[in-house]
Amino acid sequence: MKNKTWTKIAVVALSCMMVFAMTACGGGSSDGGSEGGENVLHLGGVGPLTGPAALYGTAVKNGAQLAVDEINAANPDGLQLAWDMQDDEHDAEKSVNAYNKLVDDGMQVLVGTVTTAPCTAVAAEAFEDRMFALTPSASGPAVTEGNDNVFQLCFSDPNQGVASADYIKENYADKTVGVIYNNADNYSSGIYDKFKSEYEAGGKKLAAVEAFSDDANADFTAQLNSMKDAGVDLIFLPIYYTPASNIMTQASKMGYDVTYFGVDGMDGILDLEGFDTSLAEGVLLLTPFTPYSDDENVQNFVKAYEDAYGETPIQFAADAYDCVYAVYDAFQKTGLDASASYDEICEAMIGVFTGGDFKASGLTAEEMQWDASGEVNKTPKVCVIEDGKYVEQ
């Protein structure tokens, strides 16, 4: 008898805690309700707001919110935007569910999704539904391939691999180059493949290539020893900043002094709490956006972001901010009314994006243009970390 009461109490207590945890995680994303009949364009977003990739989704949510607020405040009588972002935990199935929920709620344009693997799944759905999509950050080629209505605002993975290889060949011709990549992640292995073929095209050889699988806490001494034994003095890291920080810490403990070259996933390494940023001095990385730029628009954005959310924006926030403006500008060009259905909007937006004379300017680039492939014409910038700041090369 006593046992049974305890069981009940435990079940009730646990379910209360679970409900509490869930509502707390999903809170704060319901500010996109319909304002029925008014001149409101409904933008929807999907991305990881919880889970290990939450940093990216949260940045997109906040960056887009900032742009929406600015546009709405600047022109209260004109076209207004509504923004609703749903969580997908960086999971393809949850992402499709979140997308379907947004479609049911009256979304007219998708700004998303944030990460590549879920975006590939959602892009296929959006293609079927004829929902226009502009992703701020899903950089894999599979996102746009065969989907005429899906566009990327970030530069694509192959583009990053090629740009990195060319830059290293040109500026670090005498270095011995090695690669450590994440073979369980298609973002990382996609960039690595392009990097390898581009780098080795001119007859050069990578001295060492090592991999790891999705485990940020891994022991990297074996990989680092292999680099050291091969005489590598520049390691290309097409990975996210969390494992990269781990690699730098372990290499420094081994007394292994080497130059690192990262891609856009390296962005965020300076904001990693507790990380000894002096280890990141001299790290080269590709990024379209640096919060330390002197550009006035960038500075205003950084200030507004810091005031609103208490942290320095990463490039995902800037990408999302640019996405909202690009969608807003393109929508104005279609001449449509906000009461148009999403498939009408989709065809008109494709027309504008691929028309040839539509250019979007923003924080991450000037005069971005798209073609029918869905890729943007942005060129990656190489930055070096000096005194804890990005300095453009």
Next chain:
Amino acid sequence: MTFLNSLISGLSLGSVYAIIALGYTMVYGISKMLNFAHGDVIMVGGYVSFCLTMYVGMNGWVALLIAMVVCTLLGIIIERLAYRPLRGTGSLAVLITAIGVSYFLQNAALLIWGANPRVFTSLFNGAETIHAANGQLTITPESLFTIIANIVIMIVLTLFVSKTKAGKAMRAVSEDNGAAQLMGINVNQSISMTFAIGSGLAAVAGVLMCSAYPVLMPTTGAMPGIKAFTAAVFGGIGSIPGAMIGGLILGIIEIFSRAYISTELSDAIVFACLIIVLLVKPTGLLGKKVSEKV
């Protein structure tokens, strides 16, 4: 030199697995349940220690002690609230509850500390790395201390279980729950103590692991938890020396396959070894053969 370097990394990684595996193996031994939330207790230990050193400015060693106390209490609370009410209701219910507790801890950590990864400040910050043989052999203070800590913990625990009254009670409960109760042993107390010890050790493992591999996230405990569980099965679940041997072997196989065979296949090799061991000896390396009486 690669051999020696890899051996040291392997022993150090294996020691972390061994300390975590102890928690799995002791709890399994005494209550025949798989406590899948154990890996996440490691993460809680890491975060508690991180917060105390970063925000309160405490000494790393004091923070470690407090993290042990917090995790010990957490272990007792989890057992009291989530597992004890289900004792005797069949293993499936407890297993699912354990998975639930694991997700609960991960999400609670996400709520409290957010999703942004933190970088853990090593306990041994400032201590010199030992370089030998013209700098080719490197021994970090983290790996040295982890290996020593593992040996000390193993000796103390073995003595505790075989010599003290409480330890003997624990063994009696794991041997035969009912008979132990008839002999006047407080079964609930013994099980609580097992959870307490396992969780306290999880905090030690968490701090040592994060000192060596410094990234701290709400999911930090998940993968080491699974590997340590593998180590416990490898060595024979329920056996304390088995957990130690299983952990060390697993760590060494993992590092050696990375150094000599392939970094891409290291996990596959580790688990292939587990399958082979279980095919040859289904109870694990040091597991006891239990004949079911009808």
